[in-house]
Each structure stands twice: as structure tokens, then as C-alpha cells.
Amino acid sequence: MQNVINYLCSLIPSALGAFWNLLIAVVILIVGHIIIKKICRKVANRDYNGKAEQGLMRFLAFVLKISLYVLLVYTVATIVGIPTASFVALIGSAGLAIDLALAKKTVLEVISRYNKLIRPGGTSVFVSATSESSVDICFRCWAKSGDYFTERAAILEDVKFSFDAAGIEIPFNQLDVHIKNDNE
Numbered sequence: 001m002q003n004v005i006n007y008l009c010s011l012i013p014s015a016l017g018a019f020w021n022l023l024i025a026v027v028i029l030i031v032g033h034i035i036i037k038k039i040c041r042k043v044a045n046r047d048y049n050g051k052a053e054q055g056l057m058r059f060l061a062f063v064l065k066i067s068l069y070v071l072l073v074y075t076v077a078t079i080v081g082i083p084t085a086s087f088v089a090l091i092g093s094a095g096l097a098i099d100l101a102l103a104k105k106t107v108l109e110v111i112s113r114y115n116k117l118i119r120p121g122g123t124s125v126f127v128s129a130t131s132e133s134s135v136d137i138c139f140r141c142w143a144k145s146g147d148y149f150t151e152r153a154a155i156l157e158d159v160k161f162s163f164d165a166a167g168i169e170i171p172f173n174q175l176d177v178h179i180k181n182d183n184e
Contacts, residue, residue, distance in 0.1 A: 018081075025079045032072040040065040056166075059105075063098060070094070100127070100135060103168050107139050110158045116151055118142040134171045 044061035077084055104125045111123050128138040143151045163170060 021079055021081065025076045028079065029072065029076050032068075032075075036065060036068045036072065039068065066094075066098065096135075099168070100137075103137055103163070106162050106166055106168065107137060107159055110155060110162050111139060111141050113158070114141075114151060114155060116143055116147050118144065133173070 040061045043064055044058045046057065074084060074087060077087060107125045108123065111117070111125075117123070123139065123141040125137060125139045127135055129136040139155075141155075160170070
């Protein structure tokens, strides 16, 4: 009986430590939730003096909200003692999916502004290939033969500017050149 009591007494410090960690995690979760709601509400409802579309600001607030909640859950998981290595891989995958969706939506919004397209409802945006440093997104829409090249060029240029405005980077191949000087 004395061994059982000694064993139970030896568990008390670790149980108290786990309880305090859990209590701290719950407090951080509640306070973090309140702060995230306030930040996202300010971003979504701010005017920006007409320099940004309200729909874009709401989308950015949504992305910010998801990012902050992921950070909050990661922090709480670390405090509680949950292994987070696979969590980091999951975050990377989710980030890629969100970016791929922050990119397809931008292309669709650009195409919707062109009124010379024959069937804008038949427009599709899709991933056509993946490579070492990029995911290739293509679009398909319809225009009259005489308008094809001018509409295509205008849409591509508009997509590029819209990507720049949304912070979507287009990867470019890089080549490092090293010049060897035989005189040294």
C-alpha cells in the first residue's frame, strides 16, 4: 500500500505541470481568439481611401484570419506538448492550396472584366503543370478570331498587374554565372 501512495505522490508534480500548461494554453486560446477577431474586423472594414476594393480587403482579412488561427493553434499545441513536426508540413500544404486558390480567383476576376469575350460563363482556370519552382496556371475563355490576340495580350498583362497587386510572385528561372580568372 505504501508503494502505491509513493507512486501517486510522485505523479503530483507532473500532473500539476500538465494542469498549468493546459490552463495557460486555454487562456492563450481565448485571448488569441478575441485579438484575431478584432484585427480581422479592422482589416475587413477599413476604408483605405478608395485605394483597395472592399472585396479584396475582405479576402485578405480572411487569409489573415486563417493564418493567425494556424499560428494560435500551433502555439497552443506547443505549450500543451503535442509534437508539431507534422503540423508544420500540414501548414505548408494548406498555404500552397490557399495561394493556388489567392491566384485562380485573381485570374477569374481579371477575365470577368473583359466584355469582348463570347462566353465568359465558359471560362475555366486550371493547373496545367507543376515544375521544380512553379505551378503553372492556365485559363481558357472564348473570343472572336479577330479579337483573340489583342484580348489575350490584354488579359495576360492585366493578370500580371493583378498578381503584383495581390502579392502573388511569378517565379523566374535564375542562372548563376561564375567567371574564372586564369591570371590569378
